[in-house]
Amino acid sequence: MLSSEIHDEPLRALVSRVVGDTPLRAYPATPDGHHSYAGGLLEHTVGVATICHELAQLHPRLRGDLLLAAALVHDVGRTRELGAPPAFRPTEDGQLLGHVHLGLRTLEAAQAPAELLHAVAVHHDVRAARTAEAAVLYHANQLDAVAATRPIPE
Numbered sequence: 001m002l003s004s005e006i007h008d009e010p011l012r013a014l015v016s017r018v019v020g021d022t023p024l025r026a027y028p029a030t031p032d033g034h035h036s037y038a039g040g041l042l043e044h045t046v047g048v049a050t051i052c053h054e055l056a057q058l059h060p061r062l063r064g065d066l067l068l069a070a071a072l073v074h075d076v077g078r079t080r081e082l083g084a085p086p087a088f089r090p091t092e093d094g095q096l097l098g099h100v101h102l103g104l105r106t107l108e109a110a111q112a113p114a115e116l117l118h119a120v121a122v123h124h125d126v127r128a129a130r131t132a133e134a135a136v137l138y139h140a141n142q143l144d145a146v147a148a149t150r151p152i153p154e
Contacts, residue, residue: 002049003072008065008141011113015069019023022076024104025083029075034145038085041078048074055136063115067133070119073112074137077103101122 003019006012029035029044049071056064080102081094093102105122119134129135 002046002053002068004052006065011069011116014110014112014116016073018073018106018112020077022057022079022106024076024079025077027082028088029078029145031082031090032086034095034148041075044144044148045072045075045083046150048140051140052136053142055140061132062136063133066115066119067136070116070123070133070137071140073103073107073116074120074141075099075103076106077101084139 006015024042024045025039026041028040029061030039030040035041035044042114049068052067052071053064056062073097079098079100081090081099081116082088083091083094100123104117107117107120115131115133118130119137122128122130122134123137123141126135126138129138
């Protein structure tokens with residue numbers, strides 16, 4: 001599992017706990033966009049985390065543990081935003097708060113460090129990214145979504 005690549009023990013434990021408590025296999029990454037099928041959330045999470053892990057190897061100045069941790073938990077709020085399978089209808093909290101805010105609540109309850117919260121908070125808005133890791137997470141998230149949805153010429 002990719003979380004075993006996180007060397008910082010408290011961060012690895014936090015990610016393992018949060019991901020272990022989240023049914024990624026059962027949910028789509030989006031209700032009607034990229035990876036919009038049961039299991040798509042897990043597929044997207046692994047894709048983003050793999051991109052981030054590789055980028056941290058290419059750019060050692062990045063804090064690889066932080067980046068990988070953020071990638072693994074960036075969409076955990078999706079399972080609270082959407083109702084149970086197979087319908088995946090938005091929940092009341094999901095309609096009002098969205099998956100990013102719901103994910104932040106989950107991470108705050110797990111006592112996530114501020115830089116992890118920041119990366120997750122801005123993973124849809126690169127202009128708000130104040131760290132290199134948050135900006136990389138944004139781009140990895142976008143790259144995985146585009147790679148999964150753009151047509152490939154025959």
